[in-house]
Amino acid sequence: MQTVTDQIKASMAGSSWIRKMFEKGMELKRQHGAEAVCDFSLGNPDVPPPAKTKAVLEAMASEAVKPLGLGYCPNAGIPAVREAIAAYLARQQQSPVSAGNVVMTVGAAGALVSFFRAVVAPGDEVICPSPYFVEYGSYCGHFGGVLKPVPSIADDGFRPDVAAIEAAITPKTRALLVNSPNNPTGCIYSEEDMRRLASVVDKVNAARGDEGRPLFLLSDEPYRAFAYDGATVPPVLPLTPYAVVLGSFSKTLSLAGERIGYVAVSPQMPDGATLVNAVTLTNRTLGFVNAPVIGQRLAAALLDETADLDVYDRRRKLMAKVLTDAGVDFTMPRGAFYFFPKAPGGDDLAFVDALQDELVLAVPGRGFGMAGFVRLSCSVDEKIIARSADGFKRAVAKLKA
Amino acid sequence: MQTVTDQIKASMAGSSWIRKMFEKGMELKRQHGAEAVCDFSLGNPDVPPPAKTKAVLEAMASEAVKPLGLGYCPNAGIPAVREAIAAYLARQQQSPVSAGNVVMTVGAAGALVSFFRAVVAPGDEVICPSPYFVEYGSYCGHFGGVLKPVPSIADDGFRPDVAAIEAAITPKTRALLVNSPNNPTGCIYSEEDMRRLASVVDKVNAARGDEGRPLFLLSDEPYRAFAYDGATVPPVLPLTPYAVVLGSFSKTLSLAGERIGYVAVSPQMPDGATLVNAVTLTNRTLGFVNAPVIGQRLAAALLDETADLDVYDRRRKLMAKVLTDAGVDFTMPRGAFYFFPKAPGGDDLAFVDALQDELVLAVPGRGFGMAGFVRLSCSVDEKIIARSADGFKRAVAKLKA
Numbered sequence: 001m002q003t004v005t006d007q008i009k010a011s012m013a014g015s016s017w018i019r020k021m022f023e024k025g026m027e028l029k030r031q032h033g034a035e036a037v038c039d040f041s042l043g044n045p046d047v048p049p050p051a052k053t054k055a056v057l058e059a060m061a062s063e064a065v066k067p068l069g070l071g072y073c074p075n076a077g078i079p080a081v082r083e084a085i086a087a088y089l090a091r092q093q094q095s096p097v098s099a100g101n102v103v104m105t106v107g108a109a110g111a112l113v114s115f116f117r118a119v120v121a122p123g124d125e126v127i128c129p130s131p132y133f134v135e136y137g138s139y140c141g142h143f144g145g146v147l148k149p150v151p152s153i154a155d156d157g158f159r160p161d162v163a164a165i166e167a168a169i170t171p172k173t174r175a176l177l178v179n180s181p182n183n184p185t186g187c188i189y190s191e192e193d194m195r196r197l198a199s200v201v202d203k204v205n206a207a208r209g210d211e212g213r214p215l216f217l218l219s220d221e222p223y224r225a226f227a228y229d230g231a232t233v234p235p236v237l238p239l240t241p242y243a244v245v246l247g248s249f250s251k252t253l254s255l256a257g258e259r260i261g262y263v264a265v266s267p268q269m270p271d272g273a274t275l276v277n278a279v280t281l282t283n284r285t286l287g288f289v290n291a292p293v294i295g296q297r298l299a300a301a302l303l304d305e306t307a308d309l310d311v312y313d314r315r316r317k318l319m320a321k322v323l324t325d326a327g328v329d330f331t332m333p334r335g336a337f338y339f340f341p342k343a344p345g346g347d348d349l350a351f352v353d354a355l356q357d358e359l360v361l362a363v364p365g366r367g368f369g370m371a372g373f374v375r376l377s378c379s380v381d382e383k384i385i386a387r388s389a390d391g392f393k394r395a396v397a398k399l400k401a
Numbered sequence: 402m403q404t405v406t407d408q409i410k411a412s413m414a415g416s417s418w419i420r421k422m423f424e425k426g427m428e429l430k431r432q433h434g435a436e437a438v439c440d441f442s443l444g445n446p447d448v449p450p451p452a453k454t455k456a457v458l459e460a461m462a463s464e465a466v467k468p469l470g471l472g473y474c475p476n477a478g479i480p481a482v483r484e485a486i487a488a489y490l491a492r493q494q495q496s497p498v499s500a501g502n503v504v505m506t507v508g509a510a511g512a513l514v515s516f517f518r519a520v521v522a523p524g525d526e527v528i529c530p531s532p533y534f535v536e537y538g539s540y541c542g543h544f545g546g547v548l549k550p551v552p553s554i555a556d557d558g559f560r561p562d563v564a565a566i567e568a569a570i571t572p573k574t575r576a577l578l579v580n581s582p583n584n585p586t587g588c589i590y591s592e593e594d595m596r597r598l599a600s601v602v603d604k605v606n607a608a609r610g611d612e613g614r615p616l617f618l619l620s621d622e623p624y625r626a627f628a629y630d631g632a633t634v635p636p637v638l639p640l641t642p643y644a645v646v647l648g649s650f651s652k653t654l655s656l657a658g659e660r661i662g663y664v665a666v667s668p669q670m671p672d673g674a675t676l677v678n679a680v681t682l683t684n685r686t687l688g689f690v691n692a693p694v695i696g697q698r699l700a701a702a703l704l705d706e707t708a709d710l711d712v713y714d715r716r717r718k719l720m721a722k723v724l725t726d727a728g729v730d731f732t733m734p735r736g737a738f739y740f741f742p743k744a745p746g747g748d749d750l751a752f753v754d755a756l757q758d759e760l761v762l763a764v765p766g767r768g769f770g771m772a773g774f775v776r777l778s779c780s781v782d783e784k785i786i787a788r789s790a791d792g793f794k795r796a797v798a799k800l801k802a
Contacts, residue, residue: 001606001615003676005522012682044473048466057462061455070454070656072445106507106660106689113688117543121406138686142518143543205402214402255471257694259507271404278405281413285539287514288507292693293658 011138017367018134021352025361032359038388040376041361043183043338047312047379049254050305056298064294073293075284076276077104077262084300089264092224093245095237101265101272103279104291108222108248108261112139112177114286115246115263118278119174119216120145127168128177129160131184131340131368131375133220136177145174149369157331158185158340162196169204175216176201180233181223184368184375185340186333188227191234198239205242214242222248222261223336225306228313231334241268249299251337254307258295312337315378318385326392327400339376340365344399346372354398358391412539418768419535422753426762433760439789441777442762444584444739448713448780450655451706457699465695474694476685477677478505478663485701490665493625494646496638502666502673504680505692509623509649509662513540513578515687516647516664519679520575520617521546528569529578530561532585532741532769532776534621537578546575550770558732559586559741563597570605576617577602581634582624585769585776586741587734589628592635599640606643615643623649623662624737626707629714632735642669650700652738655708659696713738716779719786727793728801740777741766745800747773755799759792 004012021041029037063069076082082099089097105111120126122144128136130149137147150165152158165176176197180189197217204215219236224247227233236243248261263279265272283290316333323330323341330341343351348364348371355362355374365373378385405413422442430438464470477483483500490498506512521527523545529537531550538548551566553559566577577598581590598618605616620637625648628634637644649662664680666673684691717734724731724742731742744752749765749772756763756775766774779786 001609001611001613001671003615003670003672004519004679007522008519008679008683011686012679044469046468046472048468049471051466053471054462054466057465058459061458061462064458065449065452065455067447067449068445068655070450070659071447072651072657106693109688109690111688118405118409121408135686139688142687208402210402212402214404250473254469256473257691258471259690259693269404270402275404278409278413282409285412285536286543286687287510287512287540288689289510289660290658292507292660292696294695295693 018363021361021363024356028356028359028361037359037361038384038391039361039380040378040388041363043377043379045251045254045256045307045379046381047254047307049307050302052302052305053253053298056301060294060297070293073290073296075290076280077102077291078293078296081296081300084303085262088303089245093235093237093264095235096267097237097264098267101267101276103263103276103283104296105261105263105283106288106291107250107259108220108246109135109139110259110283110288110291111246111248111261111263112136112220113142114279114283114288115218115244116140116145117143117282117286118275123172124174125170125172126175126177127165127173128179129165131158131365131370131373133179133183134368151370152185152187158182158187160189160193160197162193162200165197166200169200169215173215174213175218177218177220179220181226181335183223183336184338185331186336186338187331188231188233188335194234194236194239198243201240201242217243218246219243220246222251225252225309226312226337227335228316229334233335237264237266241266241270252306253299253302255295255298258292258298260291260295260299312378315382315385318382319376319378322385322389322392325389326396328392328396337378339378340373341376343372343374344396348372348374350399351395354395355391358395360388360391360395419764422762422764425757429757429760429762438760438762439785439792440762440781441779441789442764444778444780446652446655446657446708446780447782448655448708450708451703453703453706454654454699457702461695461698471694474691474697476691477681478503478692479694479697482697482701485704486663489704490646494636494638494665496636497668498638498665499668502668502677504664504677504684505697506662506664506684507689507692508651508660509621509647510536510540511660511684511689511692512647512649512662512664513537513621514543515680515684515689516619516645517541517546518544518683518687519676524573525575526571526573527576527578528566528574529580530566532559532766532771532774534580534584535769552771553586553588559583559588561590561594561598563594563601566598567601570601570616574616575614576619578619578621580621582627582736584624584737585739585766586732587737587739588732589632589634589736595635595637595640599644602641602643618644619647620644621647623652626653626710627713627738628736629717630735634736638665638667642667642671653707654700654703656696656699659693659699661692661696661700713779716783716786719783720777720779723786723790723793726790727797729793729797738779740779741774742777743774745797749773749775751800752796755796756792759796761789761792761796
């Protein structure tokens with residue numbers, strides 16, 4: 001019988017790029033041994049969590065066995081945790097964020113889905129610069145939303161094309177969704193580009209009027225702490241009253257599996273309290289109920305810590321050297337931990353195949369809405385990056401032959 | 402501006418019964434002190450987690466700070482945890498469940514939502530006996546599903562009305578959703594009733610044919626371990642190949658806030674692998690990504706343990722005495738930790754109000770789809786139950802006056 005809906009069946013077929021890479025990788029590792037394969041396909045932060053994590057978890061163990069020690073917390077999060085995160089965001093975002101502006105969520109993914117559930121009606125649109133994290137389409141699509149990717153300026157470091165974004169806005173557009181530092185390009189959006197996007201949002205909202213449905217500026221920023229060469233990631237909340245930050249501690253604290261993130265709504269947003277209440281409701285009714293309590297407490301206790309991010313910078317420099325030596329054309333990422341180089345010859349699938357022949361795993365750019373490039377994730381040891389050098393050279397040579 | 406969709410706005414207004422109770426409770430506690438209020442409104446398991454939880458968490462602390470110690474796991478769960486849960490379910494369900502039949506989820510709520518996303522198309526129906534856990538409506542409603550409650554037989558201990566359920570099935574019905582032991586009634590569905598429901602499912606599926614979309618028998622069983630007076634909860638997986646179990650450790654291990662549950666698809670289901678893959682996909686794309694890894698490991702390490710469930714039985718007996726002494730008409734619950742007594746005079750709101758005047762908090766039955774009753778949760782200390790006795794008597798006296 002037909003157990004699954006047609007839509008989900010299509011989704012299962014459509015998600016096959018990353019799945020294919022994963023399965024191909026498993027197969028290659030079985031054949032050649034895990035050590036022989038240079039796997040740049042996954043973004044699972046492998047740098048250990050901060051050392052303090054151990055003491056925090058141990059201390060939590062005694063509290064956990066008290067009555068309600070691991071019980072439900074309010075749907076928006078543990079009050080003390082919300083306050084701690086609000087104070088942290090107030091500093092980071094240079095905005096008077098308070099606990100009432102924050103909802104703790106099951107990762108940034110849970111934050112996005114809960115947020116979209118609250119604001120997206122069937123047929124509504126969400127605009128994002130491409131290439132983009134491909135799950136965005138599902139996140140709003142669950143509720144009838146439609147993702148409209150707008151190509152970034154590949155020749156200018158994958159800056160967002162603000163004019164094209166503005167031109168893509170229709171009365172049905174509910175959000176501009178940006179992700180800076182960007183997965184997959186590593187681009188950090190400049191303060192000027194962010195200001196221009198915020199101006200577009202303000203202009204649209206002024207035209208829609210007090211009775212209209214606003215356009216939100218959503219900033220998905222799990223990689224905020226990953227900025228190199230002295231780059232800074234400009235705060236978003238001060239730019240427009242309709243700004244919303246969605247973040248997580250998955251990458252900064254290397255606790256991606258424990259699923260801790262948050263939504264923070266601008267304290268300046270008119271009727272922002274309704275939106276926060278709505279996200280608290282959808283966070284509950286979507287089955288998240290509350291962000292995992294152990295992870296919430298861990299994150300709050302580790303706000304002054306990060307995993308050793310210098311490791312990522314060293315890998316970045318090494319990967320840049322490997323690509324340069326192989327004659328691959330790429331933009332040096334200033335943030336996150338990905339490279340998005342051009343496929344020699346222009347065919348991302350051909351490049352991915354040629355790399356696979358060398359036991360090097362990459363994901364084709366079409367998996368991120370931009371063919372002709374590939375994504376490499378540097379969440380692997382420097383030894384593996386170094387070891388991939390010859391494979392890159394041979395793969396490039398083959399494609400240029 | 403109108404930040405939130407009309408549907409979610411309606412949902413916010415609709416969820417106001419439990420919210421009102423919660424807010425009223427907060428207000429009463431502020432006015433009279435938390436000690437003075439007997440709060441039977443919430444189902445947050447307050448019996449401490451098993452003592453072993455402490456040692457397990459401490460041991461985990463050393464592992465957590467290794468690379469990937471808290472990293473993403475496969476979307477369906479940590480392989481060793483899936484295997485442990487499968488072995489546990491194989492014993493409990495008397496069915497050859499293997500890891501491939503199981504997806505670890507963010508609580509039973511996350512299990513239900515991920516499952517509905519995989520099988521419910523807009524306009525599809527889900528039938529459940531009422532009274533019922535009111536969030537079921539949202540869980541399938543997010544994707545255009547419609548919940549169709551069918552009243553249980555209140556005069557016969559809230560047994561499901563199998564004939565009425567069968568009569569309610571249409572070509573659009575995708576699932577019969579049962580919850581035994583039941584929230585809010587405490588009813589444990591008999592093996593015979595479960596067999597009759599399974600026969601209905603088999604008959605419908607035979608008629609729909611190989612190319613049709615099946616009717617599933619969903620068993621939501623977070624309270625399976627809560628059975629008293631020697632009662633047993635019959636296993637569901639052997640009853641029909643289209644059986645699916647959705648469970649959690651929130652109540653049994655008192656770790657509701659850590660959000661650990663699972664979906665287990667019958668090993669006999671034709672093309673069950675597609676369904677498991679679909680739920681794995683929706684679990685990811687709905688933003689859960691994977692069930693929290695600390696909680697997964699905790700649950701797997703504590704499968705032979707439970708919180709002290711005898712406490713709940715003692716409370717049950719005490720609450721029964723309190724209600725009997727007050728002249729309240731009720732069915733003795735054989736499972737879970739709720740009472741669903743009749744409102745004296747028949748008006749649940751009037752009874753809830755009269756109880757509030759006595760600083761006793763209950764939830765009106767209409768919040769569970771059945772007016773004329775109230776729900777009392779025994780996840781509170783015996784002292785509080787004892788202390789409520791006079792309040793119940795006075796409230797009943799007032800309504801009978």
